[in-house]
Amino acid sequence: MPSWIGSITLAAVTVIAAAGAQAFDQSNYPDWSGQWKRPAGVGNQWDTSKPPRRGQQAPLTPEYQAIYEANLKDQAAGGQGTDPTYTCIPDGMPRAMNVIFPMEIIIQPNITYVTIEYLSMLRRIYTDGRNWPKDAEPSFMGYSIGKWIDEDGRGRYNVLEVETRNLKGPRAFDASGIPLHTDNQTVVKERIYLDKSDPNILHDEVTTIDNALTRPWTVTKNYHRVRNPVWVEAICAEGNQHVRIGKENYMLSADGYLMPAKKDQPPPDLRYFKQTGK
Amino acid sequence: MKGPRTYEGSGLPLHKDNQTIVKERIYLDKTNPDILYDEITTIDHALTRPWTVTKKFRREHNPTWFENDCSEDNHHLAIGKEHYFLSGDGYLMPAKKGQAPPDLRYFNQSKK
Numbered sequence: 001m002p003s004w005i006g007s008i009t010l011a012a013v014t015v016i017a018a019a020g021a022q023a024f025d026q027s028n029y030p031d032w033s034g035q036w037k038r039p040a041g042v043g044n045q046w047d048t049s050k051p052p053r054r055g056q057q058a059p060l061t062p063e064y065q066a067i068y069e070a071n072l073k074d075q076a077a078g079g080q081g082t083d084p085t086y087t088c089i090p091d092g093m094p095r096a097m098n099v100i101f102p103m104e105i106i107i108q109p110n111i112t113y114v115t116i117e118y119l120s121m122l123r124r125i126y127t128d129g130r131n132w133p134k135d136a137e138p139s140f141m142g143y144s145i146g147k148w149i150d151e152d153g154r155g156r157y158n159v160l161e162v163e164t165r166n167l168k169g170p171r172a173f174d175a176s177g178i179p180l181h182t183d184n185q186t187v188v189k190e191r192i193y194l195d196k197s198d199p200n201i202l203h204d205e206v207t208t209i210d211n212a213l214t215r216p217w218t219v220t221k222n223y224h225r226v227r228n229p230v231w232v233e234a235i236c237a238e239g240n241q242h243v244r245i246g247k248e249n250y251m252l253s254a255d256g257y258l259m260p261a262k263k264d265q266p267p268p269d270l271r272y273f274k275q276t277g278k
Numbered sequence: 279m280k281g282p283r284t285y286e287g288s289g290l291p292l293h294k295d296n297q298t299i300v301k302e303r304i305y306l307d308k309t310n311p312d313i314l315y316d317e318i319t320t321i322d323h324a325l326t327r328p329w330t331v332t333k334k335f336r337r338e339h340n341p342t343w344f345e346n347d348c349s350e351d352n353h354h355l356a357i358g359k360e361h362y363f364l365s366g367d368g369y370l371m372p373a374k375k376g377q378a379p380p381d382l383r384y385f386n387q388s389k390k
Contacts, residue, residue, distance in 0.1 A: 087352075245368070246368030246369060252358075257380070258381075259385070260386075264386060274376070
């Protein structure tokens with residue numbers, strides 16, 4: 001082999017090694033530090049540009065519209081309908097991006113973390129170019145792969161495009177119980193970027209592809225930044241007054257007794273107890 | 279901090295006055311960068327002196343992360359000051375031998 005080939009090879013290896021050893025340059029990435037909150041006066045419905053519940057005009061299939069209507073009737077009667085989070089299971093995706101309580105985004109070289117105070121949710125968005133895993137365990141938050149984009153061509157990334165798959169359920173879009181399909185084949189695509197005129201506003205264009213929908217559903221979530229935040233721990237399981245026994249949900253009274261959640265709801269079956277309480 | 283808190287599943291208690299201070303020194307092993315140490319000193323009024331233990335963790339370079347949601351399918355249930363269990367077939371059951379069922383005073387009818 002000619003000696004110049006060996007020299008070129010050595011030089012190439014040296015460049016690659018140097019690139020790998022290069023420190024993470026934060027200046028290549030946007031400043032998404034701080035605390036992100038829902039803007040004041042914005043509700044926690046999925047599409048915040050529309051009224052809640054039926055006002056959302058969710059593009060549900062006839063089957064899932066019927067499920068949603070039955071859910072609204074159950075919620076009006078004191079039940080939880082198709083909103084599963086009263087037992088403190090995570091919202092999952094895409095609902096987590098309602099950001100009921102504040103969010104923090106931590107950008108690292110190969111991964112971006114999104115932590116959401118509500119229900120202690122954590123998202124890992126892998127940006128290392130990996131492929132989708134073959135056998136990953138489904139989860140409420142799903143598996144997210146992201147790609148940084150320099151849309152402006154200014155030599156600095158400004159958009160994070162994310163796709164999330166591998167979800168499990170049950171999940172709903174928001175507290176009104178807009179349901180996602182029980183087959184959990186949801187795919188969530190996002191474009192996350194700062195507002196061009198106000199760097200303290202973050203946009204997340206969220207497109208949900210799900211078999212409960214007649215078409216992909218895109219909404220834009222907006223968050224505003226708090227630079228010197230106060231973080232308040234929000235632990236759903238602490239003081240949770242909701243109780244689920246079998247398929248029924250009940251409440252705990254303020255004085256510590258089990259109580260019905262709906263009018264005339266019968267008490268739970270106590271077949272496993274030797275004696276009956278009053 | 280707030281409570282209640284314990285050190286571990288055996289229920290080793292911390293004081294209910296929640297005046298706990300926890301001091302840590304976290305560092306890599308000098309000879310093996312895949313071992314991380316956390317020297318934890320707990321100062322608490324349930325203790326006669328500061329209690330120092332060293333936790334050791336090993337690094338996994340290609341991790342698989344499993345979502346672990348305690349609230350999902352949790353069979354423990356607290357009603358008032360009593361702890362009960364949910365059976366595999368979805369019924370309320372006692373957690374202790376001879377435990378009385380919960381008081382159902384707020385229900386209109388009683389079940390067997």
